[in-house]
Amino acid sequence: MGQRTELEGCVLGVVWDRGPCTAYTIRRVFQNSPSPHWTGSAGAIYPLLARLRRQGLIRAKPHHAGHRPAKLYQLTPSGRRALRRWLGPPLPEWAVGVPVDPLRTRLRFLLAAVPAARLAFLKEADRKLHEHIRTVRADRRRRRHAGDAFAYLVAEGALKMLNARLSWLREVADEVKRQDRTRAARERLRRSGSSASARSR
Amino acid sequence: MGQRTELEGCVLGVVWDRGPCTAYTIRRVFQNSPSPHWTGSAGAIYPLLARLRRQGLIRAKPHHAGHRPAKLYQLTPSGRRALRRWLGPPLPEWAVGVPVDPLRTRLRFLLAAVPAARLAFLKEADRKLHEHIRTVRADRRRRRHAGDAFAYLVAEGALKMLNARLSWLREVADEVKRQDRTRAARERLRRSGSSASARSR
DNA sequence: ATGGCCATGTAAGATGTTACATGATTTA
DNA sequence: TAAATCATGTAACATCTTACATGGCCAT
Numbered sequence A, B: 001m002g003q004r005t006e007l008e009g010c011v012l013g014v015v016w017d018r019g020p021c022t023a024y025t026i027r028r029v030f031q032n033s034p035s036p037h038w039t040g041s042a043g044a045i046y047p048l049l050a051r052l053r054r055q056g057l058i059r060a061k062p063h064h065a066g067h068r069p070a071k072l073y074q075l076t077p078s079g080r081r082a083l084r085r086w087l088g089p090p091l092p093e094w095a096v097g098v099p100v101d102p103l104r105t106r107l108r109f110l111l112a113a114v115p116a117a118r119l120a121f122l123k124e125a126d127r128k129l130h131e132h133i134r135t136v137r138a139d140r141r142r143r144r145h146a147g148d149a150f151a152y153l154v155a156e157g158a159l160k161m162l163n164a165r166l167s168w169l170r171e172v173a174d175e176v177k178r179q180d181r182t183r184a185a186r187e188r189l190r191r192s193g194s195s196a197s198a199r200s201r
Numbered sequence C: 001a002t003g004g005c006c007a008t009g010t011a012a013g014a015t016g017t018t019a020c021a022t023g024a025t026t027t028a
Numbered sequence D: 001t002a003a004a005t006c007a008t009g010t011a012a013c014a015t016c017t018t019a020c021a022t023g024g025c026c027a028t
Helices: A006-017 A023-032 A042-054 A077-087 A102-107 A115-146 A149-200 B006-017 B023-032 B042-054 B077-087 B102-107 B115-146 B149-200
Strands: A058-063 A070-075 B058-063 B070-075
Touching: A006 A023, A006 A042, A006 A070, A006 A077, A006 B102, A023 A042, A023 A070, A042 A058, A070 A077, A077 B115, A102 A115, A102 A149, A102 B006, A102 B149, A115 A149, A115 B077, A149 B102, A149 B149, B006 B023, B006 B042, B006 B070, B006 B077, B023 B042, B023 B070, B042 B058, B070 B077, B102 B115, B102 B149, B115 B149
Parallel strands: none
Antiparallel strands: A058 A070, B058 B070
16 A cells, blocks of 8 residues: 555565566576665565565465475565555655665765875776776676566666766766876975065065 | 765765754755755664764764754864765766666566557656746746856766756657657558458459 | 744654674585 | 675664654744
């Protein structure tokens, strides 16, 4: 009835996508995702599945053919409707808003750091971002060959975001360096001015 | 001592940026932010400020010149160090990871919706995103004239993200339409084939 | 004087995290 | 046989949200 959380929606989506699957499978999807927003921790997933089950959105079949005891979860018709409602339209306003970006957040306050730390920050961000882009590119390649068009488009979207972020980061780095040079020049001028006035005395 | 949360780091940053300021000022910064990740709710901010105060990172001066009683918060030297530590380097791994995007998340499962709903989703996302871009562009203009270079760069970054997202979304829409056409063509073929076989019978 | 904004806070509740606990099965 | 992985769960804890409570100030 009430609004689904993002994690609930995602779990419904994963159960829809992976057909009948165990809780552990669901956890791994989150653990292996290149986006580190959810950990897929047991403490999040198991209570959530219990919740969805109580609400009649998923049901569990016991499963032990040659395996240890496990439960296979799948969507009920009501669960499929809930997934569609969560997907929208209508989209919640915040879904379209500027995505959170810890790098951008930190950059807002970068002037609080000393110039050397500012440059170190930008250099490390550039390096790690570049590295991360490589893994996401590999992920995209895997998904292209896997044949799921939507999974590929999603990876493509993630990659585009990262590339935009990197190019922005480089512009920022240039701007910061330019500012630091200006500051340094002003500093030199001030010092030479004061030494000149000292000489003239 | 322990790891700061993002909200704690941000609040330290805001207190650093806005000089001595009240809790209400801090709340408004979050409420007016174009990124809707934090609400700046009283229940988040006041306990957080109390926490930072207990840890000696901020201190409060009573303030009532012509005003109602209020507290003005400012960073202590220890708080400034905490802010710098939070900024990094080192950056936490997840800070560089793919930013969460509710649109991308939903798109992953868009095949669970019927074709008409898929198109409606994409159309609404496009419209709202376009609309949102306008407000962020206005925000950027304000910040450019305000003279804070970093605030401007941050708005610029947000805008670049949104533009990349919109262009990705349009590619996705094209691809989805293409697929639906293919599916429809297959369907026509199948039907005409069966009617042909019906005729031939 | 009424409603709206400034300003500070608390209480209840949901959701998520880490850490723990258990035990079977596979792999080195 | 030891370690890693599969698999399920619980407990303690932190953090954030919504909703409520309070009261001063200001404009209509």
